[in-house]
Amino acid sequence: MVVVKSVKIDGEGIHVFKSAIYIFETGSNFTLELNLIVSEIVVKKYKKEETLIIEVELDDGRVIHSIMHVKILSGGLPQLNLFCELDDFEEYKDFERVNENDSWFPNIEEGITIEDIRKVEMPDEEFSIKLKLPIDQVEWLKNQKRARLNELFKEVIYDLWKKGYRDGV
Missing domain, CATH: 2.40.30 (Elongation Factor Tu (Ef-tu); domain 3)
Structure with missing residues (x-):
C-alpha cells in the first residue's frame, strides 16, 4: 500500500x-x-x-x-x-x-x-454578541482595544469551559 x-x-x-x-x-x-x-x-x-x-x-x-x-x-x-x-x-x-x-x-x-x-489548528471565527450592561462596563469595554477584548473573552470562556459550563448550565 x-x-x-x-x-x-x-x-x-x-x-x-x-x-x-x-x-x-x-x-x-x-x-x-x-x-x-x-x-x-x-x-x-x-x-x-x-x-x-x-x-x-x-x-x-x-x-x-x-x-x-x-x-x-x-x-x-x-x-x-x-x-x-x-x-x-x-x-x-x-x-x-x-x-x-x-x-x-x-x-x-x-x-x-x-x-x-x-x-x-484551531480556526478563529468572527462572532458578534449584543449585551445589555451597566453604563460603566460599556464605557470600559469601548475604551479597550479589539485584540485585548478578544484575548479577554477567550480566557473567560475557556475558564468557564474548564469548570464544566460547556453544556449551557
Missing part, C-alpha cells in the same frame, strides 16, 4: 491528519485521487479554487507533481479531494485501485475527531 508522507499545495506545506491515495477507475477512464483530512483553515483557504499545483511525497521517496482539481467533501471531518486524469497509470501500478462499482472505498475518517484536528 502506498503511503503519503507530505503534501504541498502551491509550494506550501499543509498538515495532513490522514490520507488515502489511489487510482479510481470509471469505465476506461483512470484518475489519481488523493483524499486528505486537513484542518478547517486549509479547507477554507482552498474551497473556492478549481485547480491547485500539488506536490505529494510518498513514504518510499517518490514525489508526484501534478495540477489537480479540488473538491471539498462535506458532512464529516474537513477534507479535500484532489484528483487528476491519468493517461498512463503504469508508474502507479502499486497504488490501490478502486472501481466505481466496488463496495470498498478508503475510509480516512476512522480514528480521528474534529477535536484532534483543532488541537493542531
